[in-house]
Amino acid sequence: MVEVNLMGTFHLIKAALPAMKQRGKETGLPASIAIMSSQAGQVGVYGYTAYSATKFGLRGLAEALQQEVIMDNIHVTLIFPPDTETPGLAQELKIRPEITNAIAASSGGMKADDVAQKALNGIKSAQFVVPCNFEGTMLSIATAGLSPQRSYLMAFNEVLGASLMRFVGLCFQWNWFSTIEKWHAKKKCK
Numbered sequence: 705m706v707e708v709n710l711m712g713t714f715h716l717i718k719a720a721l722p723a724m725k726q727r728g729k730e731t732g733l734p735a736s737i738a739i740m741s742s743q744a745g746q747v748g749v750y751g752y753t754a755y756s757a758t759k760f761g762l763r764g765l766a767e768a769l770q771q772e773v774i775m776d777n778i779h780v781t782l783i784f785p786p787d788t789e790t791p792g793l794a795q796e797l798k799i800r801p802e803i804t805n806a807i808a809a810s811s812g813g814m815k816a817d818d819v820a821q822k823a824l825n826g827i828k829s830a831q832f833v834v835p836c837n838f839e840g841t842m843l844s845i846a847t848a849g850l851s852p853q854r855s856y857l858m859a860f861n862e863v864l865g866a867s868l869m870r871f872v873g874l875c876f877q878w879n880w881f882s883t884i885e886k887w888h889a890k891k892k893c894k
């Protein structure tokens with residue numbers, strides 16, 4: 705998983721960058737690098753230990769990369785979808801633990817076309833972080849950290865919403881840990 709999700713992204717970007725920089729010099733046009741993370745790259749999720757690690761890793765990659773390529777007029781966009789209706793998810797659901805299903809349900813699911821549309825809009829407006837649904841927007845405010853932010857309005861929302869989203873995030877965590885406890889208690893009784 706690390707090889708595909710993290711190193712695969714790293715090697716692809718490394719291979720494409722020289723030509724992107726050259727094209728930028730010749731045309732003076734901006735360019736974009738879009739990286740597909742996941743909401744499981746903003747919060748650790750039961751059952752996704754390896755997956756979450758790779759998706760969190762992409763954030764570090766994207767933040768450092770954005771600083772390295774900004775002077776080449778290249779914008780990095782990091783997309784954070786929830787569960788997305790794809791053939792891959794259909795396979796995953798056959799074996800996904802009950803607890804993972806319960807936690808992932810906190811953010812619902814989306815159609816692939818809707819995620820693609822959000823991603824495209826985010827890339828066009830050179831957003832660094834692209835949340836895909838309402839829960840994703842809350843998650844992005846809660847996990848804004850030291851990410852770049854090009855929109856003054858979103859920066860304002862992040863500063864204002866930080867403590868409230870921390871509180872909401874803690875409520876979600878309490879709920880998830882109690883689901884885990886109940887599930888284990890039920891298993892012990894059997």
Ligand SMILES: CCCCCCCCCCCCCCC[C@@H](O)[C@@H](N)CO
Nearest residue numbers: 742743744786787808810811842846873
């Ligand atoms: C501060 C408010 C928090 C708001 C709720 C957050 C809910 C987060 C739920 C995360 C679920 C992640 C599921 C993504 C999984 C996919 O990437 C995966 N199915 C791909 O295989």
